Amino acid sequence: MITVRKPTPQEAEQMQSLPTWGCEPSEFKWSYNDKETCLLIKGKVKVTYEGGETEFGAGDLVTFEKGLQCVWKVTEEVEKFYKFG
Numbered sequence: 001m002i003t004v005r006k007p008t009p010q011e012a013e014q015m016q017s018l019p020t021w022g023c024e025p026s027e028f029k030w031s032y033n034d035k036e037t038c039l040l041i042k043g044k045v046k047v048t049y050e051g052g053e054t055e056f057g058a059g060d061l062v063t064f065e066k067g068l069q070c071v072w073k074v075t076e077e078v079e080k081f082y083k084f085g
Helices: 009-015
Strands: 002-005 018-022 026-032 036-051 051-057 063-064 069-084
Touching: 002 051, 009 036, 009 063, 018 036
Parallel strands: none
Antiparallel strands: 002 063, 018 069, 026 069, 036 051, 036 063, 036 069
């Protein structure tokens, strides 16, 4: 339901043209009505969901599948490029 990997140079370049989102350290519930792909610029996050947890941070390319319900725990201030669909 969540994939984390390092982006290719081309993927990183493409992501840098997308909108950004940021968040201070916090914890909140989130559900995905659409697939999201994001590239973390900075920060560290642990996401828990039914059946597991995933951690990721700056430099990671992360994909969240549509329908995922989870809890985000932002442990270090986050900034990311993102796209839905």
